Amino acid sequence: MLREIGYALTATGLMAASVAYANQNQLELQQNPDFWATQLGNYQGNRFSELDQINRDNVGELRSVWQFSTGVLRGHEGGPLYVGDGRLYIHTPFPNKVFALDLEDEGRVVWSYEPDQDSRVIPVMCCDTVNRGLAYADGRLFLGQADNTLIALDAESGELLWEASNGDHTVGESNTMSPLVVHDKVLIGISGGEYGIRGHMTAYDVETGEQVWRGYSTGPDDEVLIDPETTTMLGEPIGEADLGVSTWPEGEWERGGGAPWGWITYDPELDLVYYGTGNPGTWNPEQRTKDGEPADNKWAITVFARDPNDGSVKWVYQKVPFDEWDYDGVNENQLIDIEYEGEQRKGLAIIDRTGFGFLLDRETGELLVAEKFAPETNWADDYDMETGRPNVSEEYSTYRQGVDVNTTDICPTAMGAKNMQPSAYSPRTGLIYAGINRICMNYEPFETEYVAGQPYVGATLTMMPAPTQEGDMEGRMGSFIAWDPVAGETVWKVDERFAVWSGALATAGDLAFYGTLEGHVKAVDIETGEELWRFKTPSGVIGNVNTFMHEGKQYLGVLSGVGGWAGIGLAAGLENPEDGLGAVSAFSALGDYTKLGGVLTVFALPD
Amino acid sequence: MTVFARACRCTLPVCVVSLLMLGLPLAGLADRITGEAPGAFIVEDGKVDPNTYQGYIAYTRSCMACHGPDGLGSSFAPNLIRVVERRGWENFAGTIASGREVQPGQVMPSFADDPYVMGNIPNIFSYLRARGEGDLGRGRPKIIESMQEPDEADNEEAADVGDDATEEADAAEAETPSTE
Numbered sequence: 001m002l003r004e005i006g007y008a009l010t011a012t013g014l015m016a017a018s019v020a021y022a023n024q025n026q027l028e029l030q031q032n033p034d035f036w037a038t039q040l041g042n043y044q045g046n047r048f049s050e051l052d053q054i055n056r057d058n059v060g061e062l063r064s065v066w067q068f069s070t071g072v073l074r075g076h077e078g079g080p081l082y083v084g085d086g087r088l089y090i091h092t093p094f095p096n097k098v099f100a101l102d103l104e105d106e107g108r109v110v111w112s113y114e115p116d117q118d119s120r121v122i123p124v125m126c127c128d129t130v131n132r133g134l135a136y137a138d139g140r141l142f143l144g145q146a147d148n149t150l151i152a153l154d155a156e157s158g159e160l161l162w163e164a165s166n167g168d169h170t171v172g173e174s175n176t177m178s179p180l181v182v183h184d185k186v187l188i189g190i191s192g193g194e195y196g197i198r199g200h201m202t203a204y205d206v207e208t209g210e211q212v213w214r215g216y217s218t219g220p221d222d223e224v225l226i227d228p229e230t231t232t233m234l235g236e237p238i239g240e241a242d243l244g245v246s247t248w249p250e251g252e253w254e255r256g257g258g259a260p261w262g263w264i265t266y267d268p269e270l271d272l273v274y275y276g277t278g279n280p281g282t283w284n285p286e287q288r289t290k291d292g293e294p295a296d297n298k299w300a301i302t303v304f305a306r307d308p309n310d311g312s313v314k315w316v317y318q319k320v321p322f323d324e325w326d327y328d329g330v331n332e333n334q335l336i337d338i339e340y341e342g343e344q345r346k347g348l349a350i351i352d353r354t355g356f357g358f359l360l361d362r363e364t365g366e367l368l369v370a371e372k373f374a375p376e377t378n379w380a381d382d383y384d385m386e387t388g389r390p391n392v393s394e395e396y397s398t399y400r401q402g403v404d405v406n407t408t409d410i411c412p413t414a415m416g417a418k419n420m421q422p423s424a425y426s427p428r429t430g431l432i433y434a435g436i437n438r439i440c441m442n443y444e445p446f447e448t449e450y451v452a453g454q455p456y457v458g459a460t461l462t463m464m465p466a467p468t469q470e471g472d473m474e475g476r477m478g479s480f481i482a483w484d485p486v487a488g489e490t491v492w493k494v495d496e497r498f499a500v501w502s503g504a505l506a507t508a509g510d511l512a513f514y515g516t517l518e519g520h521v522k523a524v525d526i527e528t529g530e531e532l533w534r535f536k537t538p539s540g541v542i543g544n545v546n547t548f549m550h551e552g553k554q555y556l557g558v559l560s561g562v563g564g565w566a567g568i569g570l571a572a573g574l575e576n577p578e579d580g581l582g583a584v585s586a587f588s589a590l591g592d593y594t595k596l597g598g599v600l601t602v603f604a605l606p607d
Numbered sequence: 608m609t610v611f612a613r614a615c616r617c618t619l620p621v622c623v624v625s626l627l628m629l630g631l632p633l634a635g636l637a638d639r640i641t642g643e644a645p646g647a648f649i650v651e652d653g654k655v656d657p658n659t660y661q662g663y664i665a666y667t668r669s670c671m672a673c674h675g676p677d678g679l680g681s682s683f684a685p686n687l688i689r690v691v692e693r694r695g696w697e698n699f700a701g702t703i704a705s706g707r708e709v710q711p712g713q714v715m716p717s718f719a720d721d722p723y724v725m726g727n728i729p730n731i732f733s734y735l736r737a738r739g740e741g742d743l744g745r746g747r748p749k750i751i752e753s754m755q756e757p758d759e760a761d762n763e764e765a766a767d768v769g770d771d772a773t774e775e776a777d778a779a780e781a782e783t784p785s786t787e
């Protein structure tokens with residue numbers, strides 16, 4: 001079997017002999033539909049399961065078989081891993097406990113691990129102390145701690161194998177993301193875009209924790225790992241050198257953000273990893289102009305395609321040059337094989353923060369589709385498909401409106417029309433399923449000063465529900481949608497009271513699953529969106545619904561526990577745009593529906 | 608420590624006193640708590656005095672990430688408008704300086720090492736009291752026109768900026784000359 005993987009690797013011109021082991025293990029595991037071995041279900045980020053024991057006909061009988069309280073209160077993102085050893089591996093927000101739970105014994109704790117971390121990292125985490133979960137390969141679990149320590153644990157015993165420092169929380173760096181194992185490397189990004197950090201993606205050796213390469217999001221080409229002669233942008237070589245420096249006012253790239261804190265996906269055939277970078281530095285666009293004019297601030301809000309072996313950049317696509325709204329470009333890049341204009345293409349689809357659904361060619365980075373999935377989206381009218389740049393609306397340009405001017409009714413909000421909650425893709429329907437946010441904002445930039453370790457935001461914002469469109473549920477702040485990534489159209493949608501901040505799951509049982517901020521886990525008909533089943537967990541769901549089969553029985557596992565940016569921004573309710581001045585807003589407050597508490601709930605059909 | 612010094616340049620009692628000396632018609636304003644005690648504020652037609660405004664900026668910069676927009680609380684940290692109503696200045700300032708462990712994993716961090724926050728505690732206190740006792744609404748307030756410093760009132764671009772923010776802007780420009 002080593003040889004099979006070796007073949008795949010050598011076929012793409014890469015060394016294989018000494019590197020294949022971990023990669024082979026993760027690939028094998030994720031190709032077994034009984035397992036859920038990586039947070040997004042597979043390298044392609046599809047969150048799709050071939051399992052169909054739980055299906056449209058019997059999902060109404062689905063019930064909780066056991067629950068496990070993590071003992072940690074704050075927002076629980078990510079989900080359980082199952083790799084066939086009869087255990088579920090879960091994690092928690094800070095202090096980032098790890099549990100191995102016996103699936104056959106109602107979640108008995110086989111072992112647990114709790115890192116010893118400096119709690120001073122907590123105040124530099126912008127949006128709750130969340131963590132998006134463990135990675136697994138070859139008997140090892142990998143965890144990115146809040147304090148930037150990457151650790152490897154022996155999955156059998158919970159013993160610490162190695163640890164590596166990936167950043168410094170005293171200068172505002174922190175970690176929330178799930179690492180990804182590719183070949184013999186474990187890849188991890190960093191958080192801190194609200195603290196003026198300089199984002200990077202780094203690879204560590206799975207055996208030793210030794211750093212192998214690091215590619216920055218901003219700065220000179222040799223540190224971003226770009227070659228302007230060979231790295232392409234929209235299918236053409238970049239040409240100009242060091243755009244990561246020259247598209248910023250003097251020195252600003254050093255605190256230029258571009259933090260890659262979302263998900264990484266990987267194409268084993270092309271041998272390329274894909275991820276997006278976050279917002280550029282301060283939220284005040286005026287401080288990122290050059291010679292008084294908007295500057296691109298590269299490579300913030302950019303999709304990177306990198307060679308996982310040495311980090312070199314194959315292509316880039318900057319979704320939002322010169323951000324004026326905090327539209328972090330970190331959303332997952334779903335790798336999907338589609339037919340586009342009569343041709344089979346290797347696609348890359350994004351349900352983006354910006355409200356646009358993108359489709360790119362993942363070999364070349366060529367932009368194929370950019371259409372609004374959140375219909376209220378108004379910051380840009382559309383994308384110029386030749387230049388790949390948005391046609392920004394002057395009315396909603398916080399730069400054109402100016403510093404200390406409150407630009408109102410911009411859609412979507414800085415939370416994005418979709419945030420970190422990962423979408424699902426069914427190769428059977430060809431559709432993407434995603435929980436989205438239907439929220440708009442007022443945004444007022446102000447001058448701010450960089451101080452290491454201090455917030456570097458430079459804008460205040462207020463949020464309100466997106467204007468109701470025809471057919472919308474009154475007061476909805478979220479939806480769950482089925483999106484056609486090729487046609488660029490929503491096929492169906494279900495409105496929800498609050499933003500849908502949970503990861504989606506699609507299955508061969510003709511079902512799609514998601515969670516709500518009130519705490520429901522829901523199953524809907526994948527063809528129509530019709531609700532077929534729901535279960536109320538003890539707290540809001542911002543985790544992901546994962547599924548797996550053990551001893552012939554299909555299970556569903558989901559972490560509940562409200563929090564994240566949703567738990568901060570929505571807890572007290574939003575201002576109701578319909579209210580008159582001075583009226584006491586009665587708009588839905590999340591705090592009226594759910595309180596804290598991390599719980600894993602495992603579901604199955606009755607025997 | 609420059610930030611600290613700047614933030615403290617105009618403490619609230621000084622502003623109120625100077626306002627009195629200017630002979631402005633303080634009687635009849637919508638809401639105010641004045642005097643020597645920290646937490647003084649003026650709210651007039653939804654606009655505020657410069658220090659209360661600075662308190663809003665400091666709050667959004669350093670407190671909002673946990674305590675939610677406009678002091679209203681989040682899923683894990685309390686509503687601070689109610690907190691300042693229940694607890695006095697000393698308790699409020701002491702908690703920011705020392706932190707508080709509510710229970711394991713639920714921690715209010717200490718800001719003793721953060722000169723920006725420490726220098727702005729009186730302003731944050733004023734802002735939160737203005738939100739509660741002064742009926743100040745949500746979002747970023749404007750500064751009462753008559754309380755802006757004369758050189759700012761002349762400059763329309765800076766009209767809505769607190770004195771400290773303007774100075775920060777000047778400092779930022781000085782540090783990054785190429786922005787000009």
